[in-house]
Amino acid sequence: MPAQTTDTPKFYQKRFMPMRHARLIPLLLALAVPANGLAETFERQLANGLRVIVKEDHRAPTAAHMVWYRAGSMDETNGSTGVAHVLEHMMFKGTPSAGPGEFNRRVAAAGGRDNAFTSRDYTAYFQQVPKQKLSEMMQLEADRMRHLTLDPREFAQEIKVVMEERRLRTDDQPQSLLFEQLTAVAFQTHPYRVPIIGWMNDLEHLAPADARRWYERWYAPNNAYVVVVGDLDHQVVFELAEEHYGPLEARPLPVRKPQDEPPQLGIRRLTVKAPADLPVVMMAYKAPVIRDVDQDVDPYALEMLAAVLAGHDAARFSRHLVRQQRLAVVASASYDSTARGPGIFYLHGSPSEGRTAAELEAGLRAEIADVQQHGVAADELARAKAQLIAGQIYKRDSIFAQAMEIGQLEAVGIPHALNRRMIDKLQEVTAEQIRVVAAKYFRDEQLTVAQLDPQPLPLASRPASPSTARH
């Protein structure tokens, strides 16, 4: 679904991929759109409940192998936030038959790349390998699905790594802090209020037993599914899956409570002070997500609204707020129509020099008001749909993206086969439906506004300029 364009990562990975060309300046962020490839997928369920989904792509002799568990940070409880992600790290720390580090070593020896990520809704593990290595990858994943060692000494080291990850990606990132605080205010009861990486104090007190409990609760074949995309025959994949995952036994799963968020009764505001130069405004409107692929209308209309507002360089926010009014240096909108929990439609941006956060908030509101009153033009909507269709085809260029798409849909309970229907539903969205959702969901009672109040660095940290510039 559309990439989250807030500065906060949607999920946490085991390893940060360093930017090789740190000085390369991206000039245009391509719009990511929900998409399905046109190739057929095949599915089989093993007797233990594990589902195996295969999409054949024969362009190169490679394969992506992913194991998805339906357990993410939203399944955590107070006092042990972050445990889903910590367990993800511990999954690389060994089983009786493959010791600490052995998993990574064997993937590397196979010429593969591997990583894992934890989101609110799920935890997933993947390897990209030459296709002949799929069997070995399945053997490794099946082994750690049920036989993790969870050595307390390894835990003691790895929890430090996770705390460093939190410092790097949240505590020292003003916009991540802003997003974390915004989320914790917008949701009061639903577990989405908790950051995926966990509160630092919880990490400091997390014990190996917490990780063990989490593993025992959720890591079972009947709470998982395997996605394979690549240059393989689906029957061969099914046979390999049966061989490696088939012997694992199903286990009873805990009952999941809905924990629905009660209605918000008025606007909420918060401020975050952090070392920065640019103010940031982030507005979060409660919004629905897709629960019935066929019957729902509003989530699809909200997706198209996000595309009309901020889907490309000439979309409304960029054209009006950045270019014409010069009110913002950047302004964007983001919305994800698929989630296990409740949805949010975000508007966010930074004001230009000499303009205030309050002025930018008023500008963002004015854009919404314009849609509420006048709807959107036919050519704007057609443009958003053209991008959507192109995005379907571009996605087929990436083995990994195709596997991610299948996995993410299944994670929120939408059968991947309904993807095509979702694309149709998006194409059926009318200008009037967009006007209706703009009026329906963009109300102050549903709104939380967070503002980053930039604090100057201490003098010693400020770069001396321009004398340090070379020329």
Add this chain to the structure above:
Amino acid sequence: MTPFKLLLLSFLALTMELAHAGPKIQHWQSSSGARVFFVENHTLPILDLQVDFAAGTAYEPAGRAGVASLTRALIDLGVAGIDETQIASRLADVGARLSGGVDMDRASVVLRTLSMADKRGPALDILRAILSTPQFPAAVLDREKARTVAALKEALTRPDTLASRAFWSAMYGSHPYGSYATPESVSSLERADVAAFHAANYTAPRATVAIVGDLERAQAEALADELTAALPSAPAMRGVAAPTVPAASEHRIAHPALQAHLLLGLPALKRGDPDFFPLAVGNYSLGGGGFVSRLMKEVRDQRGLAYSVHSYFHPLAQLGPFQIGLQTKKAQANEALKLTRAVLSNFLEQGPSEVELQAAKENLVGSFPLRLDSNRKILDSVAMIGFYQLPLDYLDLYPENIARVTAAEVKAAFSRHVRPEHLVTVVVAAE
């Protein structure tokens, strides 16, 4: 037969199988004199193009830091008869995506479009106009300068930006690779600076065109001619001067962040240097090989000092950096620095073990297909090969070149390219 020999044999078999596994790159010159590189591939209805100019920050005139990025940013924000909104709208109308950027050597314009004639036609029309008649409208220039200054001011509050700038500055001193834009330098840029930079650097002899995807050779030839027809035929490529390598130094910058940012490195490697292969193999064991490198094991796995720790070579037209980087909580900065230096100096003294060497080769050769399993990845590789004038069989020979590296060659190459007496260290936000 020992397991080691078995491994080696299967390894060689793999190598043989993969030889000539790269895509077939066709190469010619456009009638304007731009170098064209084409990989024909009809499996998807997609066309990817990248036009690179030798117009990176290294070519900025003295006192004009920031002009390379500003020129690239403005090139698609207004062409003859079409304003920025129309450009973006027309591309979006056919689902095309324009991107690109600037690094030290290159300015890139990248287009992805559907290959059907009614889609690619309008997209390529826009691309041709961008390359032929950019207008650099004064009002747009003014606005983009303001946005760049705002982004720079924000970036200069970040510990990673401060570390990176201090690092490049210490490595390169007054060499162009050590130059960077400041709010002041960008504020002082005028339209004439942008126009002059464009005229001097966006020319046919300085351009390479990489085309990958659903197009016939004849169409690709016509396309390359059309796209580059309006580019001036002079001036030709002029090189970047070689940097003088610095004396070892250490720089500390205070910052309120919770984590210290550490960078160690030096100017080390040019594109096309045959030592690239032993250095790539060695770096895999030192800090490039994901979770299995020495730095990852020592710094992260055994001591929990950092989430991310890496090393890499970044070869450029002139000596590009070798870099080790990590972040750790402030109080641990000195401990982490000491450990990192020890890991590096051990590696320089001993080189990789036989086990490490084999593991590195197995991964680098084995993962080769993953580097080329999409049109996008092929485009990246082909554009790099074209721009840096690497041999057209570079990808074909890559597995062999990796496979034949010996431990002694790794050690010798590191001793030539990573000399501690030139190692620059930057620490931001240590206690």
